[in-house]
Amino acid sequence: MIDEKLLQISSYQGEGYLPLVHYEKWRVAELRYCDELLPQNIKKLQRHDQTDEIFVLLKGNCTLFIADGSDSIGEIYAQQLMPLQIYNVKKGSWHSHTLSPDTTVLIIENDNTYDDNSPEQPLTPSQQKRLIELSTNESD
Numbered sequence: 001m002i003d004e005k006l007l008q009i010s011s012y013q014g015e016g017y018l019p020l021v022h023y024e025k026w027r028v029a030e031l032r033y034c035d036e037l038l039p040q041n042i043k044k045l046q047r048h049d050q051t052d053e054i055f056v057l058l059k060g061n062c063t064l065f066i067a068d069g070s071d072s073i074g075e076i077y078a079q080q081l082m083p084l085q086i087y088n089v090k091k092g093s094w095h096s097h098t099l100s101p102d103t104t105v106l107i108i109e110n111d112n113t114y115d116d117n118s119p120e121q122p123l124t125p126s127q128q129k130r131l132i133e134l135s136t137n138e139s140d
Contacts, residue, residue, distance in 0.1 A: 012032065014032040027109060028108050029058065033060075033099045033103055033106075039135035039136075043123055045065065045123065047092050048091060048113050049117045051109055051113050054089075055081060055089065055105055055107055056087070056107075057105055059103065059106065061099065062097055063081070064095060064097045065078055065098070073121050073123065073127060
């Protein structure tokens with residue numbers, strides 16, 4: 001057995017988001033399916049005011065929802081993630097995502113990414129409808 005001081009091995013088999021590795025100013029997490037990320041259950045978008053956030057699809061299907069706008073959510077776009085490509089959500093970009101039940105997404109972000117510097121904005125009924133439409137179009 002290799003001493004954990006030399007090698008840390010982490011994995012996650014649960015639902016949702018869990019940070020697995022913290023090192024100085026960054027952390028690595030896994031995101032997995034959870035019901036709250038079904039398109040019809042997404043009621044808000046969030047942004048990170050101090051950092052970019054990187055997504056890497058390892059397996060399954062994930063659609064990333066991105067919106068423009070600063071103080072409020074503007075136009076919403078959908079991006080189907082391709083396996084092993086790097087998707088860098090830029091600082092200040094409104095975003096959320098939906099995943100199939102078999103999905104694992106690797107997330108890399110600054111270690112100081114917390115709720116107090118990651119505001120959320122509720123979706124209007126028309127924005128919720130748009131998000132559902134986009135997810136349906138992405139799965140066709």
